[in-house]
Amino acid sequence: MINLLPPEEKRQIRARITNTLLLRYCIATLLLTIPLSTLAGGTYMIILNQKSAAEESIKNSQQKNSQYRDIQAEAEEFKNNLNTAKTILDKEIKYSQIALAIAQGLPDGISLDTLNLDANGFDQPIVLQLHGDAYDDAIGYKNALEKSPIFKEVRIQSITSDNENGGTTISISAILQPGVTNK
DSSP states (O other): OOOOSOHHHHHHHHHHHHHHHHHHHHHHHHHHHHHHHHHHHHHHHHHHHHHHHHHHHHHHHHHHHHHTHHHHHHHHHHHHHHHHHHHHHHTOOOHHHHHHHHHHTOOTTEEEEEEOOOGGGTTSOEEEEEEESSHHHHHHHHHHHHHSTTEEEEEEEEEEEETTTTEEEEEEEEEEOTTGGGO
């Protein structure tokens, strides 16, 4: 097929086709811009709504929080008191267990007359005043205390015969092992 149109007219036809195509693109762009801008505007409105709801929730939470400040202060004070009690209980000295261990080690024929325990003297010798039937009872009890896991450095301070009552008064000093007071 032979094209007999003059070149100027061919150029005009091509320009018209291009202009029509560009017009269609512009109309399509405008038609797509409307829903996209509507969607963007709707999203913006939803975000503003959520922002105001979040701000309202923050105000309500702050008001509720201010109501519970007294309770929080009491809870914090209670927690501090519990920590103080735990510290005290960790340093607790169980005198009854020490006295029981001493009494369980007493051989037959010996009775404990005096025992002085205090928290300040655990690294120093404590003195046990005992009453026994014979001199050998003192040696036996000293040996029993030396084998005991609660005492170290066990020494007999004095043994006095009591002729009136028919017995022996025994004085023994010993140092408590470290850590015995915490068991």
